[in-house]
Amino acid sequence: MQNLLFRCSFFFLAIIHGSGCSKDTDDADILHIDRTFIFPSGFPPDPGDAGKKTLQGIDSDHDGVRDDLQRWIYARYPKDEQKRKALSQMAVAYQEHMKKDLDETELMAVVDRSEKSIVCLYQTFNGVRADVECGYVKAKAFNTAERTKQFLRFDARLDGRVLESKHPLNIAACE
């Protein structure tokens, strides 16, 4: 019976894989939605590969958000400022994971900001959608092997800890 279920799972997976269903297509589009978007004048240009050369990337207008992230977030929700703000807050929190040699206080400040930003996403989007949006921002934020490795180095420092919440869901967390 278990074996049958297992095979069924594979069958189902194969269906998903082969389907090329609209959700998958939509998802690929979401990640690259900024490539074809027409931005307002004065918007930072696409940093291209130059924006991937360092952990910090390029923030030409010094608004605290990397240009590539800023462009993607705008293109993702061009007509919804509240959602853009929530995604930007999350993006800034993820960028802070790129700082090296943080002391304990600085480390926990990043953890705190990160939790607050995730709570903000849950307050802005409904249910599992918050988790999905968080995943997109993360994929965009840690879009190179070096950024991914730095994020995991940061994450490894929290191994084994119990992290006490400072941001209950019923208290506004969006900045």
Next chain:
Amino acid sequence: MISFLFFCLFPIIPGSFAASCAGSGTVVLFGNGMFNSRDEATSSKIALEEALLPWWPTLNSKLRFDVSYKRSEPLLEQLVNVAVQKGVSDFENFWTWLSSLSVAPRWFKDAIEERVVTLFGRGTTFPNLKEHFESYARYIRTGYNVILVSHSQGNFYANQAMRNLSAYPDGSLTGSIEKKQRTNSLFPKFSNLFANVQVATPVSATVDTSPWTTFKDDFVMATLRKKVSVLPGNVESLGIGSPPEGDFLGHSFTKAYLRNAESKQKILRDIQSAYIKLKFPIAYYQPAVMLEQEQIEVPAGQSAELHPKIHAIKDGGDLQLRKEERLPSGKVSYKDFVTCFELPPGDTKITARTFLDGPKLQEFRLLAWPEGKVNPDKEKPVELKMLVKGRGWRTWDIGVILAKAGQGREPLNVQVEAYREPRLR
């Protein structure tokens, strides 16, 4: 009944009658699974909070949600290396595969499967859980009971906690939970303080009949079940779903288990049952009552002393404790108290001795906090004044503590009365 008798004994003395030593609340801990980074564990914790609170609107507010984070091995780092070897340069894909935002290629799923089988097949006990045990013990020491909602690999850690935490002598040197129970017969047993709700579990058995929820089509569990003994799936409906909102592995806490109505209902009901079963611990350091005084202002040529006394004695030892604190004004503040944990059952009298040597009228002031000054912003102290003229020692009755076995979730019922007008003996 005791309250009634108490008022019969002291019918004409106005006072403050307040309950102290109440439990601090319940911590719902999310224990993450493998391939989860801390932010994902946090997201799962918040998703659980978002699911539970509207589902159970009458749940009281003394509830908090924290994360018990554990990475057993550098599994994510290993996956990164596999991806690099496979020529992946655009790591957006890596994260969308891992988060089930898009369907992963076959080699990526194979890499996950290989690590699942290797890790879980190696054994069911894991080292380095000391920090978790210390935190769990601290929750209990500070009056919280704990519901650990564990997912995937986190269930192994949960089983270890369920088996070993009771006898764990934590770093506070206050003794293990078992020892606390031996010291204080009202202290609840471990199974009434700590509960575990397992989700997507790879264990072969839970501890103390802890409930579990696993999809029959959970790919990770099905893979593992081929190699080792794992609890069977007990949710009929499909956990596997389409990305980005569904999980192609049917294993994610948020995108599979909290998204599917059947599994979500079961998890929330299991948490509810655990919540109802649990009692509060008796907080170890929490004062049952606090008597606070500042350094006495004495006119020139006069000397005065004030000694509050809580008559709590156990095995011949005085249980009264004192803290001293220097205030910004330069004066010293004294705080006398007995902890809820040490408080003996029955009536405990509170008195004060005053000493005066001098010709002038002397005022002695005490602030009594009948709820222990645990939350000074919400509690109100009672100001006790004793006016004395003439040389000598005097003894005053200033209050009483009544302690007995509690009812429901509270193991201890403590009521404290501080007399607004202390009685000179």
